[in-house]
Amino acid sequence: MNWGNLVSSIRIILAPFILLFAPFSIEFFIIYSVCCISDIFDGYIARKTNSVTEFGAKLDTIGDIILLSIVIIAIFPALSFPLFIWIWILIIFVIRIISMIIVYCKYKTFAMLHTTSNKISGFLLFIFVYLYPFINTTILLTFICIFTTFSAIEELIIHLKSKKLDLDIKGLFF
Known part of the structure; x- marks a missing residue:
């Protein structure tokens, strides 16, 4: 099992759920925080478990793009x-x-x-x-x-x- 990839996958799976909640609501912040924490730790976990892969680096980037895109879709209409x-x-x-x-x-x-x-x-x-x-x-x-x-x-x-x-x-x- 590649733990770093698993953590990146959590971000990819959870990010769309941000859209189900009002921007800046408690539920929004909980899901957003879990996604961001996964982004902080996926690479660290991959390095510590000696499981760094090219696929994992790409998965991390894809997760970043998905999360950022979803957050933009969710919050920018609420901002001026x-x-x-x-x-x-x-x-x-x-x-x-x-x-x-x-x-x-x-x-x-x-x-x-x-x-x-x-x-x-x-x-x-x-x-x-x-x-x-x-x-x-x-x-x-x-x-x-x-x-x-x-x-x-x-x-x-x-x-x-x-x-x-x-x-x-x-x-x-x-």
């Missing part, structure tokens, strides 16, 4: 923020898609890097859901977009410059 934030999010999304296309063209696989800045970006997105009632949404999203833009550009540069795919590269600056 300026058009420039929507445009900025779209730009970040386009940069990420370009990175994935480059990876596929260069290495014939689907992958996202586990850089330090990508991990920090994931953490910022995770805590956004908890912080939004307490901090001005525009200020919070601007801060997250700044860091996530940096992270996306860093990953794009790594993919453009690298000769081989290293999913666990720390980044250009870390």
Whole structure:
């Protein structure tokens, strides 16, 4: 049994249940928290049980994409923020898609890097859901977009410059 893959699978299975509950309700937060905790521990568990696989790395990325997409579908209609934030999010999304296309063209696989800045970006997105009632949404999203833009550009540069795919590269600056 690959425990890391099992933990990633929990995130993939539970994430759609977020849509069954009102955004920011207790049930929403419970499922969201379990999904996010699984994202934190899947790679750690895989490394500790000596069961890191290429499939597991892809499963983790798929789980991240599914969770993020579902959370966006669930919470963004409940939020109000300026058009420039929507445009900025779209730009970040386009940069990420370009990175994935480059990876596929260069290495014939689907992958996202586990850089330090990508991990920090994931953490910022995770805590956004908890912080939004307490901090001005525009200020919070601007801060997250700044860091996530940096992270996306860093990953794009790594993919453009690298000769081989290293999913666990720390980044250009870390």
